[in-house]
């Protein structure tokens with residue numbers, strides 16, 4: 001295989017469109033395979049590329065939020081997705097929301113007119129020859145998933161059961177206590193929230209009565225017994241949770257010297273302990289209900305939620321185990337991965353991963369070093385997630401949006417707004433320092449975009465999703 005052979009990108013969603021565009025811009029020939037219009041996943045309804053399957057919002061554009069930082073960096077590297085989003089922006093407060101048809105049409109136009117991208121419609125059912133980028137998303141077609149599974153074995157997941165994550169500094173430490181069951185490990189790996197019998201029974205009642213999200217037709221709930229939603233366990237019997245994830249045995253509350261009636265365990269989500277996962281609390285409760293019901297737990301009255309729990313069909317790899325640092329597969333290095341299939345979550349994160357993968361493929365093709373932006377930038381923080389650097393050793397790999405917990409922590413005691421400013425300033429400075437090493441021009445940090453004028457926010461859900 002010569003290095004000027006075309007690179008096959010499978011999937012023209014958010015990640016595949018960005019990856020193909022950037023590869024073409026870097027001088028490579030690309031074959032972009034997209035199953036639409038012949039075949040569509042149950043969540044896709046249009047024939048255009050980069051379809052937004054649900055909300056038309058790319059979330060906050062505030063450059064001091066982690067997602068806003070990611071927007072800014074993608075604009076600076078000339079992202080086709082961000083540029084098309086800006087060109088089709090609609091008023092939505094500080095969110096970057098778009099007119100979805102116009103946005104997808106613009107991405108499709110840019111890719112179709114690139115001159116270096118050959119578009120091949122139709123489902124890919126077997127792994128093509130040569131260098132291949134998989135950007136087939138959370139609903140990768142069944143035939144291709146089967147083909148991929150020959151390389152991944154059990155490290156290719158189909159359901160994403162996500163427990164909520166709470167900001168560490170919003171947990172009431174006058175109630176929570178640090179301990180591991182029977183003092184195993186270093187004896188203080190978990191934060192534990194003790195419940196009395198009354199508190200526990202009230203919590204179980206609320207879980208049973210709480211409003212749940214109705215699954216999509218293609219998400220027929222087939223739960224793994226080891227990974228049941230917390231409310232399903234509650235519905236199976238009053239004591240099921242206290243014998244399951246809320247079991248108190250071996251957890252002595254230092255304030256009483258006894259095991260509580262039940263316990264909620266919080267596991268560290270990042271090495272710095274800025275974010276904590278509610279162990280075993282994967283859930284289909286609606287987000288407002290999660291905030292209300294989990295906010296009743298002792299110690300979580302003032303909880304700030306980094307991420308809410310959810311369960312949905314999601315095809316993703318155990319990337320830290322399966323992928324090399326250049327996002328290619330250890331078992332088959334000509335296969336690269338981009339987007340949600342790597343375990344990032346969301347439109348913009350998938351786009352960002354598509355960009356990073358394009359840099360990695362370009363580095364391989366040109367025999368240069370793959371040098372993604374540093375971990376202190378939003379792009380680099382996502383890369384830290386996919387490579388496993390942002391996670392405590394042994395923690396299960398789970399998809400995530402870009403959040404501050406993925407960044408190396410900013411040192412020093414500061415109030416929250418100052419801390420955000422510090423993250424953003426460090427990120428900008430480190431991105432500026434990285435920019436000259438990028439294989440393409442990087443724009444200077446822009447002045448903030450004016451928010452479009454308009455009456456009410458225009459954020460919608462797609463009718464199909």
Ligand SMILES: Cc1cc2nc3c(=O)[nH]c(=O)nc-3n(C[C@H](O)[C@H](O)[C@H](O)COP(=O)(O)OP(=O)(O)OC[C@H]3O[C@@H](n4cnc5c(N)ncnc54)[C@H](O)[C@@H]3O)c2cc1C
Nearest residue numbers: 011013014015035054055124136137141339340346347350
């Ligand atoms: C029901 C649902 C709702 C969601 N809601 C939101 C939301 O509101 N906000 C948000 O940020 N994120 C949301 N997400 C997540 C979002 O869809 C992803 O983050 C994002 O689209 C992933 O980008 P991607 O490029 O990895 O995959 P996709 O955008 O899904 O693109 C994958 C592409 O690959 C194609 N494809 C798949 N298999 C094959 C094959 N074998 N051959 C050829 N082509 C193939 C598909 O047709 C598709 O065009 C939602 C996901 C789902 C499933």
